[in-house]
Amino acid sequence: MRLNRRQTKDRVRRSAGPATSAQLVAAAAEVFASAGFRGATVRDICRQAGANVAAVNYHFGGKEGLYEEVLRCGLRQALSLFPANRGTVGGASVEQRLRGFIRAFLERFLATGPDACHGRLLMREMVDPTPALDAVVAKEIRTWMEHLGGMVAEVLGDGATAAQVQLCTASVVGQVVFYHHCRPVIPRAFPGLEGVLGDVEALADHILRFSMAGLRQEVPLEKPAVEPAPRRKTTRGRGSRTKQASDSESIS
């Protein structure tokens, strides 16, 4: 059987199709992302992969094993699609880096096509976790959040308490993940937002503006801690989207 990987030299693929195991992972990514771990059925995955139901147990030891493989594999891809320096190049301002982060975060699950699967799976793990959360995904989420928390702390300055930083980080994250977790209610309660769902730039712009104001308000008195930062009408005119330097990373 196949449960001990690499026990043979993993000979070159049988000519015909690509490895069924790879097709299983690909199909599973989409099905899991759409229906969630519990909602997805291995029969559905196998149908979509053109494989036999027994295949998932043969190759991955079960539904859960396949799921973890999908997560691991998606993580690898996401690391190249949305690289670690997802902010911008070197000496960008906090605001620029923050915008890059928000944009990449949004793209992770709003992107069309299979690239968004991993992001959507992460989002799903946030809402109702599976055993794979702590096994595979928690570390990634924590890293992600610490990155954001660092930027938030930078804006807040040294006077901010840890609790303040986390509250503000949560406020930013909340605004972003809203567009995944509340997607079903957007057509029903926010019909005006259906259009922007495809416009990640506009979304990122709004969340950045809204958040920067929220963050700056938090610092005790004067001195915004970094950059003199004119009160309003900062570097970027309202609404005139500026894709500036944040294009060092792209999505597929």
Next chain:
Amino acid sequence: MRLNRRQTKDRVRRSAGPATSAQLVAAAAEVFASAGFRGATVRDICRQAGANVAAVNYHFGGKEGLYEEVLRCGLRQALSLFPANRGTVGGASVEQRLRGFIRAFLERFLATGPDACHGRLLMREMVDPTPALDAVVAKEIRTWMEHLGGMVAEVLGDGATAAQVQLCTASVVGQVVFYHHCRPVIPRAFPGLEGVLGDVEALADHILRFSMAGLRQEVPLEKPAVEPAPRRKTTRGRGSRTKQASDSESIS
């Protein structure tokens, strides 16, 4: 059978226990709120209600019927627990009313005990809807959001476009629902927030401050549209929580 309600005069309850149908609804509220509609099992509900498995089909025609009854019943209760004028009394400022709204919104699902069931069910319907969303709950959510949207528009002033209002409304809602939808990741990525989870007042204060700054930033130039609103250090000193007038409603 019982499917045509009221076909008899609904005689007074059999002396002993309260109507099993009522106990079913109560138990189901908690089980559904904890496990979701799909995750909950009627066997589990019936065990917790001390009833026979057949009872739910007899009284409600099935799991889905019971679920809808739980939603309807919870809606009635929530209307009295978190009344329509959930902001404050008459002529409160937008900021005060907004704070009241945020606080009530948070309490709806963060409250301890059975009072939070309905709120948690609403939150769950947002993330993955059941057929009951459009049948029962969508209208309630829409009303809720329109109420918030009105306040947001009030802060933004007449110059704001509908899209702007909805983006900002989404930003506020996102911050609030974060504390439900992302609850599982809070211990893992926001350990500093575990404490505040019980302190709805502190949460509401932060979200209000953060959001007011975000909203004010959105208005084109000068004139915050309502109230002269001093730039910083407004009516409420940072951190000194002021429960002010927003106590006209309470949560059991």
Next chain:
DNA sequence: CGGCGATTCAAACGCATGTTTCAATTGCGT
């Protein structure tokens, strides 16, 4: 070519679930 491990396949298994069945019980009206 023949053997042999890796892989695929259809079928079936075991289990949990929502639902149904039908007999037993209950409590009220007469």
Next chain:
DNA sequence: ACGCAATTGAAACATGCGTTTGAATCGCCG
């Protein structure tokens, strides 16, 4: 006390699920 509809109860049913099984197939390697 009786009758009768409402309700309860234990058991069975039907379905969909993840998984297992064992035979059939494939493709390399000696």
